[in-house]
Amino acid sequence: MLKLKHISVTFNEGTPDEKKALKDIHLELEKGDFVTVIGSNGAGKSTLMNVISGALYPDVGDVLINGKQVVDLPEYKRSKYIGRVFQDPMAGTAPSMTIEENLAMAYSRNKKRRLTPGVTKQRREWFREQLKTLNLGLEDRLNAKVGLLSGGERQALSLLMSTFTTPDILLLDEHTAALDPSRAELITNLTKKVVEESELTTLMVTHNMQQALDLGNRLIMMDKGQIIFEAHGEDKQKLTIQDLMNEFQRIRGTQFGDDRAVLM
Amino acid sequence: MFISLFGAVESGFIYAIMALGVYLTFRVLDFPDLTVEGSFVTGASVAAFSIVQGIPPIVATVLALFAGFIAGCITGLLHTKGKINSLLSGILMMTALYSINLRIMDQPTLSLLNETTIFDQLKAAWANTGIDAALNGLLGAVGLEKFPATWSILIVMVIVAFIIKFLTDYYLKTEVGLATRAIGDNKKMIRSLSANTDNLIIVGVGISNSFVALAGALIAQLGGFSDVNMGLGLIVIGLASIIIGEALFGTKTVVRATLAVILGAVIYRIIVTLALRVDFLETGDMKLITAVIVVIALVTPKIVQGRREKMRRAQKRQQLKAGGEGRA
Numbered sequence: 213m214l215k216l217k218h219i220s221v222t223f224n225e226g227t228p229d230e231k232k233a234l235k236d237i238h239l240e241l242e243k244g245d246f247v248t249v250i251g252s253n254g255a256g257k258s259t260l261m262n263v264i265s266g267a268l269y270p271d272v273g274d275v276l277i278n279g280k281q282v283v284d285l286p287e288y289k290r291s292k293y294i295g296r297v298f299q300d301p302m303a304g305t306a307p308s309m310t311i312e313e314n315l316a317m318a319y320s321r322n323k324k325r326r327l328t329p330g331v332t333k334q335r336r337e338w339f340r341e342q343l344k345t346l347n348l349g350l351e352d353r354l355n356a357k358v359g360l361l362s363g364g365e366r367q368a369l370s371l372l373m374s375t376f377t378t379p380d381i382l383l384l385d386e387h388t389a390a391l392d393p394s395r396a397e398l399i400t401n402l403t404k405k406v407v408e409e410s411e412l413t414t415l416m417v418t419h420n421m422q423q424a425l426d427l428g429n430r431l432i433m434m435d436k437g438q439i440i441f442e443a444h445g446e447d448k449q450k451l452t453i454q455d456l457m458n459e460f461q462r463i464r465g466t467q468f469g470d471d472r473a474v475l476m
Numbered sequence: 477m478f479i480s481l482f483g484a485v486e487s488g489f490i491y492a493i494m495a496l497g498v499y500l501t502f503r504v505l506d507f508p509d510l511t512v513e514g515s516f517v518t519g520a521s522v523a524a525f526s527i528v529q530g531i532p533p534i535v536a537t538v539l540a541l542f543a544g545f546i547a548g549c550i551t552g553l554l555h556t557k558g559k560i561n562s563l564l565s566g567i568l569m570m571t572a573l574y575s576i577n578l579r580i581m582d583q584p585t586l587s588l589l590n591e592t593t594i595f596d597q598l599k600a601a602w603a604n605t606g607i608d609a610a611l612n613g614l615l616g617a618v619g620l621e622k623f624p625a626t627w628s629i630l631i632v633m634v635i636v637a638f639i640i641k642f643l644t645d646y647y648l649k650t651e652v653g654l655a656t657r658a659i660g661d662n663k664k665m666i667r668s669l670s671a672n673t674d675n676l677i678i679v680g681v682g683i684s685n686s687f688v689a690l691a692g693a694l695i696a697q698l699g700g701f702s703d704v705n706m707g708l709g710l711i712v713i714g715l716a717s718i719i720i721g722e723a724l725f726g727t728k729t730v731v732r733a734t735l736a737v738i739l740g741a742v743i744y745r746i747i748v749t750l751a752l753r754v755d756f757l758e759t760g761d762m763k764l765i766t767a768v769i770v771v772i773a774l775v776t777p778k779i780v781q782g783r784r785e786k787m788r789r790a791q792k793r794q795q796l797k798a799g800g801e802g803r804a
Contacts, residue, residue: 265668291670304668306661309654317654321669325651373669 213413214241214264214381219273221259221437233259234270235437241381244411248424250456251434257417260434261385264415266290277380292322295374295412297367297387304370307359311350311369314358315339318373342376346402364395368402375406382407384416388423396420400427421453435464477753482624484749488742489633490694491713493640495721495741496734497687498714503733504648505680506660507555510566512688512714514573515547516707519689520696521580524588527697533594537693544689545682547573552678577704585703593697595629602628629698640687641734647683648730656680657730688714709763716766717741719773744769 219237224230234256241247251257262268264275266287275283277293298304305314316330316339331339336354343351346368350361358366367387375382384403388396404427407414418424424431431448433441433456440463443451494516501509519540526536547569554565578584602608612623624630647653656676658666667673688710696702721740727733744766751757751765 288667288670288672291668294668296668298664298668303662304665306658306665308661309657313654313657316651317658317666317669317671320651320655320671325655325671327647327650327652329646329649330651330654331649 213243213245213278214239214415215274215276215279216240216260216264217274217276219260219263219270219275221256221263221268221270225271232437234263237273237437237439239432239439241413241415243413245430246407246412246414246428247416247430247432248428249415249417249432249434250419250421250424254436255434256437257434258385259437261296261383261415261417264381265294265296265383293380294383295321295377295379295381296383297370297374297385299386299389301363301367301370301390304373305358305366308357310355310357311343311361312336312339312354314369315342315373315376319377321377322379342372345405346372362395364391364398367391367395367399371399371402371406375410375412378410378412380413382412382414384414384418386417386419389419403427421456425451425453425456433460435460440464478620479622479624480749480753481746482630484745485742486630486633487695487698488745489630489637489738490691490698491717491745492637492738492741493694494688494691494710495714495717495737496637496640496644497684497691498711499718499734499737500644500684500687501681502715503718504657504660505677505684507562507677507681508566509548509551509681509684510563510711511548511551511569511573511681511685512566513707513710514570514577515544515685515688516692516695516710517577517702517704518543518547518573518580519692520702520706521577521586521704522689523693524586524696524702525580527588527591527593528586533592533597533697537594537690537697540693541686541690544692545686547689548685549678549682551685552681555681556674556677574704581702581704584705585701587701588697589700593700594694595697598628598632599626602626607631633694637738640690641738644734645731652676709766712763712766712770713744716770716773717744719770720744720747723773723777 216237216239219234220232221234222230222232237256237260249257249260259268263270263273266282266285266289270283273283274281277290282290282293296304306317309317312331316335319335319339320330339354340351343354348365348368350365350369358369361369367390371387387403388399391399400423403416406412414428416424416427425448429445429448431443431451432439441456441459494512498509498512501507501512522543523533523536523540526539527533531539551565551569554560554568555562558565560568608627611627615623648657655666655669655671656679658669658671659673659676659680663673692702692707695706717740718737719740720743721736721738722733724743725732725736725739727736747769748762748765752759752762757765
């Protein structure tokens with residue numbers, strides 16, 4: 213479904229600030245794979261997301277979606293295949309537009325936008341059905357401006373917007389990190405449900421180790437631009453936070469570092 | 477008095493078309509586009525030149541609209557493909573258009589006094605309808621003595637302004653229009669929803685300037701001339717219209733916001749006309765008056781809101797105090 217080959221990214225090449233953000237990354241996701249990505253700050257997780265989404269072009273390497281080379285496609289073209297939820301709840305929605313207008317924009321993601329009304333009677337009904345699955349009562353507030361919603365509601369809406377058109381790839385970039393624990397749990401549960409129901413091929417970056425263990429069928433750990441540890445299926449099921457800490461220490465010979473407190 | 481106010485409303489509805497264009501860039505795209513100061517004159521020049529060449533006025537007016545569209549698209553290209561700051565790309569285009577406008581007219585001012593304009597044709601066609609007589613009779617009944625020469629311009633311009641408003645409303649609700657609005661609201665998001673923001677900006681700025689050029693073409697035909705400096709300070713007038721309209725009529729929905737822009741443009745014209753009747757003010761003070769109006773329209777709502785908030789809190793405290801005493 214998604215294939216990354218020999219991906220390398222270097223920032224500020226040739227200057228004292230040179231930073232190899234990604235070093236020769238290989239990653240292959242089968243259809244329906246749900247991969248959680250962990251790693252300390254600066255490990256290259258976000259760079260990886262940006263390379264896949266097209267917000268950033270790698271120096272070398274290939275990105276294939278459904279066997280199709282997309283590495284040279286700009287972000288707006290690639291987003292036909294990719295749904296994305298950002299860390300910032302404000303980033304995934306347009307605040308001064310209504311809920312139904314936001315949904316209509318997301319509805320057009322994998323289609324050609326035309327000069328026909330974005331919100332039709334038929335679509336409005338469908339949006340309402342979709343919003344009901346969130347259990348937040350948003351289906352009764354179709355004409356409310358999104359800026360009036362709380363962070364958790366906006367993030368739930370973003371999640372719905374990026375998944376209800378069943379994208380080939382779903383990218384979740386620490387999408388629960390900016391929410392309070394109860395809201396984060398709500399979004400986590402919604403994520404689990406929608407990914408399972410639609411069998412979405414998903415890549416989720418998280419700082420929360422427990423979340424990385426609870427969700428998905430695969431886990432990868434990144435450090436200094438490399439994938440240093442991977443666990444599949446049953447191996448992943450058996451993993452504990454302590455295992456991950458030990459693994460990191462064994463491979464890198466250092467503690468997981470400052471992030472330890474956050475990660476627990 | 478009535479006649480000058482009538483004239484103000486008449487031209488107000490033409491300037492409203494320009495204000496709708498400015499609304500599209502400033503508010504919808506969040507693109508402070510100064511091209512309008514040039515493209516307004518481009519519209520006027522193209523229309524005037526074409527009419528002098530013997531092209532039918534209606535065709536000349538449509539040509540002006542297209543000229544404005546092209547000018548706007550170039551600004552959009554400079555910004556998106558050339559990666560030039562939005563403000564600067566507008567200023568560059570405005571500066572370039574000054575020379576282009578001079579070339580179009582081949583002189584700083586082109587008179588239309590001896591030509592048949594779209595309004596002359598309109599008046600001629602209108603004369604036989606008898607609507608003027610009926611409306612003037614109505615005015616006579618309320619005791620007015622001076623009547624406007626023709627109602628045709630006012631009525632037709634109201635219709636044209638509203639047709640453009642409805643087209644704008646419709647466009648902004650289409651799939652393309654929604655994506656266009658999102659550019660001014662959350663660019664990152666709409667890009668991640670597979671919208672080609674560059675193209676939408678180019679077309680958006682193009683449409684905006686086509687409205688402005690249309691208004692320029694109409695104003696030139698109404699006033700009987702096109703002048704290379706007639707766009708000076710136009711952006712502030714456009715902004716003044718938007719801000720006055722928004723302050724008075726609100727922006728809850730697109731339909732409401734565009735209506736507010738049209739009415740704002742008309743009210744602006746009325747305010748200026750009234751201000752110019754004050755003895756010590758001269759025509760040259762227009763720009764100063766405009767700037768002051770914009771400042772007032774920008775500052776007052778905030779003061780009013782602050783006051784209201786203060787009152788509300790004071791009331792709350794009072795209630796709480798009263799409640800507390802009641803319980804004690």
